[in-house]
Amino acid sequence: MGSLLSLSSTMLYSAFILYLVATFFFGFTIREKHSSSNKRSIAANIGIIVTIVGFVAQVVYFITRWVASGHAPVSNLFEFMTFFGMTIVLAFIIIYFIYRVSVLGLFALPTALIIIAYASMFPTEIAPLVPSLKSHWLYIHVTTVSLGQGILAISFVTGVIYLIKKIDQSVPSKRTTWLEVVLYSLILFVGFVIVTTIFNLMDYQATFEYTERNKAVETEYHLPAIAAPNGGQLVSENVMEPLFEAPAWMHGADAGRKFNTLLWSFISGTILYGLLRLFLRKRIGAALQPILNNSKLDLLDEITYRSVAIGFPVFTLGGLIFAAIWAQEAWGRFWGWDPKEVWALITWFFYAAFLHLRLSRGWHGEKSAWLAVGGFAIIMFNLIAVNLILAGLHSYA
Amino acid sequence: MKNIKCDCGHVNPEGTVLCESCGKPIAGNQHIDGNDQKKLLNMRYDGTARRSQTYNKTIIDKIWSFFSSVKVGVWLIVIALIASAVGTIFPQQQYIPADAISRDPAVYYPETYGIFGRVYYQLGFHNLFSSWWYLILIALIGVSLVICSLDRFVPLYRALKRQKAKRHYSFLSRQRLFSETVEVTATEKEEVIKKLKAQRYKITEENGHVLAEKGRFSRWGPYVNHIGLIIILLAALLRTTPVFYTNEYVWVSEGEQTVIPGTKSEYYIENEAFILDIYDENDERFKDAIQKQGVVPSNFQTNAIVYKAKEGALVGSDSELVKVAEDEIRMNHPLEVDGYKLYQSGYQLNEVNQMTFTIHEKDNLEGEDLGEFSIDLNDPKSEYELENGFTVSLADYFPDYYLDNTGEPKTETQYPRNPTFIFNLFPPNMEEYETSFVGDIKGAAEAIGIDTESVELSPMSKVIGKFATSLDPTGENDYQIVIKDIDFQRVSGISIRKDHSLPFFGVGALIFMIGVIQGMYWQHRRIWIQPTENGVLLAAHTNKNWFAIKKDIEKAIENTNVKMVNDQQELDE
Numbered sequence: 001m002g003s004l005l006s007l008s009s010t011m012l013y014s015a016f017i018l019y020l021v022a023t024f025f026f027g028f029t030i031r032e033k034h035s036s037s038n039k040r041s042i043a044a045n046i047g048i049i050v051t052i053v054g055f056v057a058q059v060v061y062f063i064t065r066w067v068a069s070g071h072a073p074v075s076n077l078f079e080f081m082t083f084f085g086m087t088i089v090l091a092f093i094i095i096y097f098i099y100r101v102s103v104l105g106l107f108a109l110p111t112a113l114i115i116i117a118y119a120s121m122f123p124t125e126i127a128p129l130v131p132s133l134k135s136h137w138l139y140i141h142v143t144t145v146s147l148g149q150g151i152l153a154i155s156f157v158t159g160v161i162y163l164i165k166k167i168d169q170s171v172p173s174k175r176t177t178w179l180e181v182v183l184y185s186l187i188l189f190v191g192f193v194i195v196t197t198i199f200n201l202m203d204y205q206a207t208f209e210y211t212e213r214n215k216a217v218e219t220e221y222h223l224p225a226i227a228a229p230n231g232g233q234l235v236s237e238n239v240m241e242p243l244f245e246a247p248a249w250m251h252g253a254d255a256g257r258k259f260n261t262l263l264w265s266f267i268s269g270t271i272l273y274g275l276l277r278l279f280l281r282k283r284i285g286a287a288l289q290p291i292l293n294n295s296k297l298d299l300l301d302e303i304t305y306r307s308v309a310i311g312f313p314v315f316t317l318g319g320l321i322f323a324a325i326w327a328q329e330a331w332g333r334f335w336g337w338d339p340k341e342v343w344a345l346i347t348w349f350f351y352a353a354f355l356h357l358r359l360s361r362g363w364h365g366e367k368s369a370w371l372a373v374g375g376f377a378i379i380m381f382n383l384i385a386v387n388l389i390l391a392g393l394h395s396y397a
Numbered sequence: 398m399k400n401i402k403c404d405c406g407h408v409n410p411e412g413t414v415l416c417e418s419c420g421k422p423i424a425g426n427q428h429i430d431g432n433d434q435k436k437l438l439n440m441r442y443d444g445t446a447r448r449s450q451t452y453n454k455t456i457i458d459k460i461w462s463f464f465s466s467v468k469v470g471v472w473l474i475v476i477a478l479i480a481s482a483v484g485t486i487f488p489q490q491q492y493i494p495a496d497a498i499s500r501d502p503a504v505y506y507p508e509t510y511g512i513f514g515r516v517y518y519q520l521g522f523h524n525l526f527s528s529w530w531y532l533i534l535i536a537l538i539g540v541s542l543v544i545c546s547l548d549r550f551v552p553l554y555r556a557l558k559r560q561k562a563k564r565h566y567s568f569l570s571r572q573r574l575f576s577e578t579v580e581v582t583a584t585e586k587e588e589v590i591k592k593l594k595a596q597r598y599k600i601t602e603e604n605g606h607v608l609a610e611k612g613r614f615s616r617w618g619p620y621v622n623h624i625g626l627i628i629i630l631l632a633a634l635l636r637t638t639p640v641f642y643t644n645e646y647v648w649v650s651e652g653e654q655t656v657i658p659g660t661k662s663e664y665y666i667e668n669e670a671f672i673l674d675i676y677d678e679n680d681e682r683f684k685d686a687i688q689k690q691g692v693v694p695s696n697f698q699t700n701a702i703v704y705k706a707k708e709g710a711l712v713g714s715d716s717e718l719v720k721v722a723e724d725e726i727r728m729n730h731p732l733e734v735d736g737y738k739l740y741q742s743g744y745q746l747n748e749v750n751q752m753t754f755t756i757h758e759k760d761n762l763e764g765e766d767l768g769e770f771s772i773d774l775n776d777p778k779s780e781y782e783l784e785n786g787f788t789v790s791l792a793d794y795f796p797d798y799y800l801d802n803t804g805e806p807k808t809e810t811q812y813p814r815n816p817t818f819i820f821n822l823f824p825p826n827m828e829e830y831e832t833s834f835v836g837d838i839k840g841a842a843e844a845i846g847i848d849t850e851s852v853e854l855s856p857m858s859k860v861i862g863k864f865a866t867s868l869d870p871t872g873e874n875d876y877q878i879v880i881k882d883i884d885f886q887r888v889s890g891i892s893i894r895k896d897h898s899l900p901f902f903g904v905g906a907l908i909f910m911i912g913v914i915q916g917m918y919w920q921h922r923r924i925w926i927q928p929t930e931n932g933v934l935l936a937a938h939t940n941k942n943w944f945a946i947k948k949d950i951e952k953a954i955e956n957t958n959v960k961m962v963n964d965q966q967e968l969d970e
């Protein structure tokens with residue numbers, strides 16, 4: 001049992017490294033003359049093979065963890081997000097074999113890497129399933145939604161590539177700013193991963209005590225407290241004193257700690273972004289633009305649309321139809337306006353609007369690309385914010 | 398109707414942009430699809446005459462045009478999207494947590510979320526999804542769906558049925574994919590057609606004019622999926638009627654048998670046992686997680702028997718009941734009987750069944766008691782006369798006691814989950830009485846660190862009774878009433894659903910899925926090959942996935958002189 005679990009985490013770790021290696025190989029393709037055409041380059045071939053090996057490693061992680069825990073590992077934030085990373089890789093592999101665009105790997109794999117790294121910052125113990133999750137529909141529903149979202153994520157990736165290539169970087173504009181915002185948000189995740197890892201290695205701990213509805217509650221910080229819980233008292237010794245208290249309207253389970261984590265992500269992400277800017281001496285978008293010299297805008301646009309066209313039905317099936325069937329089985333009501341459900345509906349509305357705008361109002365190219373980015377923002381919001389902030393029936397973490 | 402006759406002889410309905418037969422742009426109508434501004438033709442609906450674009454005189458025309466506009470449709474969708482997002486900022490009323498300050502929304506939102514909460518409540522966002530304006534919004538989307546689908550489907554169907562292989566030059570040259578080859582031999586042309594056939598194109602030929610077509614059925618995908626959506630909306634309408642949908646809830650304690658609400662007293666449920674299992678904290682797999690999270694339940698279950706009253710029997714007479722179902726009702730495993738479904742929806746581990754009290758002299762609590770009485774919480778009396786002459790009357794009773802924030806004792810529910818009493822005690826032969834305040838066993842248990850939501854109090858009933866509140870509000874009492882024993886019962890919460898609208902939702906969802914897949918995973922591709930003096934014109938159109946149609950053409954013209962089509966796309970940004 002223990003050995004199965006350690007095999008499982010080794011496999012996840014290997015998958016992570018392999019995706020990283022594959023990213024470099026896709027990176028080598030950008031110097032080749034013909035990288036975005038059908039002719040295959042050696043670097044791209046190695047890249048896709050390494051990606052597939054990584055994917056297989058992650059499948060082994062998934063299966064061994066399933067065997068070890070007795071249920072499909074999609075039941076908490078860590079498991080669910082790593083799985084999402086895996087479906088992004090799968091979607092990338094599929095789309096790669098349709099279009100053979102190797103620059104896609106250079107952006108899709110880092111997206112998956114960030115998500116898997118982010119997931120690993122959350123508790124990774126195997127948690128027992130509460131009765132409402134004990135159903136075959138758990139994995140039917142979650143895996144289908146996740147696959148749909150993974151395919152939709154590819155449209156985000158091509159959308160971002162499109163924008164980096166398309167937007168005129170010679171003068172600052174609203175578009176260059178927004179593109180920087182998108183890239184900066186990705187860097188925030190990296191910032192979060194870095195700080196969390198550092199303080200985890202240091203085994204940092206600070207305990208606060210505060211009262212919630214006349215009961216004394218303790219909360220444990222694993223990052224130095226910039227913001228203490230509202231009305232909280234630091235009980236640990238020899239740790240950093242908080243600079244201020246979280247505002248009073250932030251209550252509920254561990255709101256102070258989550259707020260503190262958010263602050264840390266912003267601070268570290270901003271520093272990281274600042275360092276990058278200093279080092280590159282230009283906007284990140286501008287720095288990335290030259291590597292896309294060989295990419296074709298119309299093909300990128302086509303892939304954006306195609307991945308929405310493929311992902312939308314899969315998402316509908318998993319996120320709305322299977323979800324409803326399960327809710328009917330578990331609670332006797334197929335739809336309950338729970339925040340998670342509502343955000344699935346919002347995602348669905350959003351992509352429906354995307355499709356209509358494109359088909360009937362001719363929103364191609366850059367407009368489509370911005371919409372694809374927006375759709376992914378909604379998906380990530382549903383995965384993270386709805387779980388951590390708008391707690392409802394589905395809140396895992 | 399002012400029909401328009403094309404040069405090719407075909408008679409088109411008023412408002413046609415491209416001749417249904419040969420595709421020649423009809424002069425004077427090009428502004429309708431914006432073709433006058435562009436080199437390429439707008440092929441969205443093959444230039445057919447759509448009602449919404451043709452008539453705009455009467456009020457009906459205007460409403461029709463309004464709702465058939467995709468712009469309007471998208472706006473409706475976007476508004477619904479934003480409204481839904483706002484609806485998740487704070488919990489909806491039904492999700493106000495049980496341990497909130499107050500479950501009264503007028504109190505809860507301002508108290509918990511300050512000024513934003515107050516505004517949220519006052520604007521009605523706490524019940525957004527059943528508010529009239531949200532429902533109207535969804536209904537408008539439905540209306541828009543019906544109208545815009547009809548507006549487009551009918552003419553498109555007509556045009557695709559009437560299209561001829563032979564096309565006008567200006568139609569071909571203004572397609573996105575087009576090429577002109579001056580010199581092509583007849584065998585080469587045959588070769589191309591053969592290869593198109595091999596790729597499963599359907600070939601129509603008319604005097605050497607060729608149309609190769611594939612996947613036309615996918616054009617109907619959107620209309621099919623819209624029909625699915627309309628069925629779902631209609632099902633939602635049906636569901637608001639009691640004929641199609643009932644939703645009830647019943648609490649039934651262990652060993653008890655009670656009528657199932659919403660069944661016109663036809664069905665009864667008996668709770669044989671309620672079972673709550675938790676995960677073993679020593680389980681190697683889950684040890685770490687349980688240590689962090691605390692007790693994790695693994696199963697809630699009611700062993701239930703359902704009876705049906707015999708036809709014509711008197712309501713409530715046990716002998717006339719027939720057993721119709723027996724099952725373990727668990728989460729994710731409802732019991733089904735005659736179109737009803739029974740779901741395990743809640744439980745109370747520590748509801749009180751009966752409480753026994755003793756009366757003591759206040760300064761001699763350890764000594765012999767002066768009398769004893771028991772209250773059946775399912776049926777409390779207003780007065781209890783004891784054998785030795787004491788009388789106890791219930792001045793006030795709070796079945797589910799809590800102290801609100803003004804310090805008033807209140808009851809949360811009508812169920813005896815935390816029974817608390819104000820007794821008036823009349824000693825033998827006395828007119829004067831003493832008042833005492835007794836109860837709040839939940840408070841007593843929590844004070845000694847027991848989580849009453851997940852731990853059964855039954856084994857500790859004596860201890861808890863001893864610690865429970867017994868107050869003398871005046872400070873002048875001679876006697877004290879003490880809890881001697883508490884008999885707890887476990888109560889199972891079962892919700893009862895009858896939902897005949899489900900098949901309609903199912904059919905709607907299925908049709909929707911068929912429609913989206915049909916429209917998304919296939920594409921409608923057309924390739925025209927038209928003879929010129931010695932060569933051919935080659936043009937192609939697809940409704941999506943241009944990458945694939947180009948590949949099809951590449952394959953078809955391989956090893957021939959026919960020139961590859963140029964992509965004349967005008968990316969308009």
Ligand code: HEM
Pocket residue numbers: 349352355356359360441464465466467468469470471473474538539541542545546549616619620622623626913916917
């Ligand atoms: C949330 C509700 C809706 C969903 C999920 C939905 C779904 C779809 C889908 C998947 C397509 C195919 C798109 C493509 O092939 O790229 C489509 C097409 C279309 N939809 Fe909707 N739709 C919705 C509401 C509406 C509304 C309210 C209107 C009315 C204005 C509308 C009008 C259209 C039109 C005109 C088309 C194009 C049909 C064609 O080109 O043949 N839809 N819809």
